Amino acid sequence: MLSNPxxxxxxxxxxxxxxxxxxxxxPTLAAQPAH
Incomplete structure (x- = not known):
């Protein structure tokens, strides 16, 4: 999995x-950053 850059x-x-x-x-897990 981590072999992929x-x-x-x-x-x-x-x-x-x-x-x-x-x-x-x-508790910021509800506001996940969009990327």
Whole structure:
């Protein structure tokens, strides 16, 4: 799965986004970014 550069980029995007959500400590899962 991560062997695909596009999938790896997508995975990295979500990981960083989830880290931001965890740090902000707000229920932002309902407002997922459109991309």
């Amino acid at each position: 596009a999938m790896s980029k997508e995975f990295g995007f979500w990981v960083s986004w989830l880290e931001i959500c965890a740090r902000s400590d707000r």
